[in-house]
Amino acid sequence: MKVSRRFQLTVQTVLFIAVYSDKKEMTCENISKEMKCNPVVIKNILNILCKNNFLTKGSSISNIRLKRNIKDITLWDIYKITDEVDINNIFCSDDLQIASPIVSDLPELLSPAFGEIMNSMKDILSTVSVDSLLKKYN
Numbered sequence: 001m002k003v004s005r006r007f008q009l010t011v012q013t014v015l016f017i018a019v020y021s022d023k024k025e026m027t028c029e030n031i032s033k034e035m036k037c038n039p040v041v042i043k044n045i046l047n048i049l050c051k052n053n054f055l056t057k058g059s060s061i062s063n064i065r066l067k068r069n070i071k072d073i074t075l076w077d078i079y080k081i082t083d084e085v086d087i088n089n090i091f092c093s094d095d096l097q098i099a100s101p102i103v104s105d106l107p108e109l110l111s112p113a114f115g116e117i118m119n120s121m122k123d124i125l126s127t128v129s130v131d132s133l134l135k136k137y138n
Helices: 005-022 028-035 039-051 075-082 101-125 130-137
Strands: 056-057 064-066
Touching: 005 028, 005 039, 005 064, 005 075, 005 130, 028 039, 028 101, 039 056, 075 101
Parallel strands: none
Antiparallel strands: 056 064
16 A cells, blocks of 8 residues: 655654754744755645644744644544545546446445555554654654
């Protein structure tokens, strides 16, 4: 199973802010420089995090902080805002040749299995907090 780059960068961004927000100026430019990532990508990630109430921005541009306690942010929370898949639409594509009997039944055949996979992912990722990741790191 593949994990998207956006999920990885969002986790990395949250961890970075959790560790360094009291020590470094938290601007999009500084975060992207430290993480060696395109500032536009980091800005998009910060916007997603703000939109979903993970971050608060103070009056100063350098005042980016986590809004939630690191014990209350799980990998599932981050996955939901970056990569969550709609099982009902996972196998819908304009490229599929729906006239084929096998392909037209593919969503019905595979959706239950992928639903179970997503539930398992949710169960496991919900137990891993940002706090627990930082404790493993330190």
